[in-house]
Amino acid sequence: MVIHTSVRTGASLPDKPYGQLACEQVDVYYGSFRAVTDVSLAFGINEITALIGPSGCGKSTLLRSLNRMNDLIDGARVEGRVTFMGEDIYGKRVDAIEVRRRIGMVFQKPNPFPKSIFDNIAYGPRVNGIRVDSMSDLVEEALTKAALWDEVKDKLKQSALGLSGGQQQRLCIARTIAVKPDVILMDEPCSALDPIATARIEDLMHDLRREYTIVIVTHNMQQAARVADRTAFFTAQVDEGNGDRTGVLVEYGKTAQIFENPTDRRTEDYISGRFG
Amino acid sequence: MTTQFAGQLEGRPRPFDVVVRLLFRLAAVITIVITVGILLALLLPSIGFFSEVPITDFLFGTRWAPRFADASFGVLPLVTATLWTTFIALVFAVPLGLGAAVLLSEYAHWRVRKVLKPILEVLAGIPTVVYGYFAVQFIQATVLKDWLQLPTGSFSVLAAGFVMGIMIIPTIASISEDALSAVPNALRQGSAALGANRMQTTVRVIFPAAVSGIVAAIILGVSRAVGETMIVALAAGQQARLVANPLEAGQTMTAFIAQAALGDSVVGSLQYDTLFAVGLLLFVITLVVNIISITIVRRVRKAY
Numbered sequence: 001m002v003i004h005t006s007v008r009t010g011a012s013l014p015d016k017p018y019g020q021l022a023c024e025q026v027d028v029y030y031g032s033f034r035a036v037t038d039v040s041l042a043f044g045i046n047e048i049t050a051l052i053g054p055s056g057c058g059k060s061t062l063l064r065s066l067n068r069m070n071d072l073i074d075g076a077r078v079e080g081r082v083t084f085m086g087e088d089i090y091g092k093r094v095d096a097i098e099v100r101r102r103i104g105m106v107f108q109k110p111n112p113f114p115k116s117i118f119d120n121i122a123y124g125p126r127v128n129g130i131r132v133d134s135m136s137d138l139v140e141e142a143l144t145k146a147a148l149w150d151e152v153k154d155k156l157k158q159s160a161l162g163l164s165g166g167q168q169q170r171l172c173i174a175r176t177i178a179v180k181p182d183v184i185l186m187d188e189p190c191s192a193l194d195p196i197a198t199a200r201i202e203d204l205m206h207d208l209r210r211e212y213t214i215v216i217v218t219h220n221m222q223q224a225a226r227v228a229d230r231t232a233f234f235t236a237q238v239d240e241g242n243g244d245r246t247g248v249l250v251e252y253g254k255t256a257q258i259f260e261n262p263t264d265r266r267t268e269d270y271i272s273g274r275f276g
Numbered sequence: 277m278t279t280q281f282a283g284q285l286e287g288r289p290r291p292f293d294v295v296v297r298l299l300f301r302l303a304a305v306i307t308i309v310i311t312v313g314i315l316l317a318l319l320l321p322s323i324g325f326f327s328e329v330p331i332t333d334f335l336f337g338t339r340w341a342p343r344f345a346d347a348s349f350g351v352l353p354l355v356t357a358t359l360w361t362t363f364i365a366l367v368f369a370v371p372l373g374l375g376a377a378v379l380l381s382e383y384a385h386w387r388v389r390k391v392l393k394p395i396l397e398v399l400a401g402i403p404t405v406v407y408g409y410f411a412v413q414f415i416q417a418t419v420l421k422d423w424l425q426l427p428t429g430s431f432s433v434l435a436a437g438f439v440m441g442i443m444i445i446p447t448i449a450s451i452s453e454d455a456l457s458a459v460p461n462a463l464r465q466g467s468a469a470l471g472a473n474r475m476q477t478t479v480r481v482i483f484p485a486a487v488s489g490i491v492a493a494i495i496l497g498v499s500r501a502v503g504e505t506m507i508v509a510l511a512a513g514q515q516a517r518l519v520a521n522p523l524e525a526g527q528t529m530t531a532f533i534a535q536a537a538l539g540d541s542v543v544g545s546l547q548y549d550t551l552f553a554v555g556l557l558l559f560v561i562t563l564v565v566n567i568i569s570i571t572i573v574r575r576v577r578k579a580y
Contacts, residue, residue: 067469069465069468069469072468074385097468097471097472097473098471100468100469100471101470101471104469104470105465105469107465109462111460111465112466113466113467113481113485114463114484115484123470123472123480123481124470124471124472127467127470127471127472127476127480128470128472175466176469176470179470179471
């Protein structure tokens with residue numbers, strides 16, 4: 001019970017109107033295994049929220065349940081409610097494809113399509129039937145927002161696979177932006193990148209925050225401290241019933257508070273490097 | 277100090293490694309020798325043939341009658357029959373084979389795939405003589421003539437081509453499925469995260485990414501169709517004449533070779549040598565198909 005007090009008392013709720021994207025008592029299962037247990041939290045609009053915690057704490061699993069990417073995994077199931085604009089995204093009449101258009105995702109490893117740079121960006125608008133006067137303008141806009149335009153403007157017809165890892169990841173961000181989502185989920189977007197490329201992505205996230213709500217899973221606590229407005233700390237907890245380990249939300253609050261003045265002992269231990 | 281350890285890194289004799297390396301080398305050499313041998317066996321009698329029959333008469337002549345008194349060696353009738361049966365086979369096998377591959381790779385639950393794929397591959401193990409009888413007895417006699425009342429005789433390139441298509445479906449489906457399954461899941465997820473549905477993901481991302489494997493599958497299908505003998509010998513007929521429509525009978529290059537090889541031509545005679553000339557042409561056609569396909573694959577290939 002202790003684990004939710006910080007959320008339920010409202011002590012750390014976002015200042016801005018929130019509730020655009022929120023979890024209410026969410027459990028995520030893989031078959032009979034419960035990977036995430038009873039998570040409730042709301043993500044602030046135009047804020048960056050970092051999900052941190054040790055391996056196996058369910059943070060990536062939770063992230064994937066926020067835009068129904070878990071649907072692609074056999075046996076994955078979500079209980080509780082994940083709401084977007086007040087609507088349960090797992091509701092009967094909700095189309096997972098529409099959910100994913102509104103809530104985009106950037107993956108751990110850059111995964112550009114084996115197509116040209118231009119076609120990578122144009123793919124999302126095309127499959128969604130988004131009508132634009134000029135696809136070139138849209139591509140330029142997306143690449144500019146992702147801080148990649150200057151580097152690729154002369155080679156839009158070349159394969160995206162010729163780009164460096166950091167460029168590929170920014171391309172994937174540009175690709176996501178091109179379908180004009182409201183929320184961007186990022187699953188350890190820098191873990192395959194070198195420090196310089198990582199810094200560029202972090203700068204980019206700062207800029208993107210003005211227009212998008214961002215949720216980022218990261219293993220890198222410094223990164224969370226650098227980029228996130230709010231941080232949620234998760235840990236793996238042994239279920240007393242069957243002995244399985246399951247991910248729980250320990251503490252959620254402003255990043256400065258989480259890192260400088262955590263209220264939960266486990267958060268403090270993790271932040272200070274005593275475990276994890 | 278240093279001398280104490282000297283020699284510790286020197287190699288020891290490994291007789292087993294030497295033997296294994298020799299065996300592998302032997303296997304490679306034998307394969308090459310056999311290939312070259314076949315090529316020579318085709319080339320040498322063909323030289324004899326082309327010293328008597330001008331190559332243009334052979335390639336562009338429209339009458340194939342090597343055994344008649346007024347012998348004629350225009351190979352086009354055989355080529356048209358081969359083209360028809362191969363074309364018809366592909367018309368059926370490519371859509372069905374690729375459809376089956378997409379179903380297995382992109383749509384079917386893994387448990388379904390585990391059952392279906394081996395069953396599909398069993399089709400490839402049926403002897404072609406069985407397919408041949410199926411083509412001539414059921415497809416030609418029952419389906420085309422009795423049920424559909426089509427104006428056709430006892431044989432047709434349509435029946436032979438259709439059944440040949442069925443025969444190569446597993447080849448195309450199985451290899452294409454391997455190519456599709458080899459595309460990393462990260463691309464499927466990336467596409468889904470942009471709001472693409474499964475069909476869009478398959479057609480626009482997975483298919484282009486797997487295109488080299490898919491083309492290879494189709495080419496293998498073409499090669500099998502061009503080289504297939506039993507089905508066409510049984511179902512397409514043995515009359516060598518230009519085939520204008522698929523309901524006609526016709527003798528393919530392979531069917532001619534089978535017929536002539538069973539015949540009583542005197543070794544070294546001109547009739548005997550025709551066999552090798554046709555065989556050589558078959559070899560060249562397959563080679564050209566392969567070269568074209570490799571070129572196509574190189575051009576459109578998109579590595580992931």
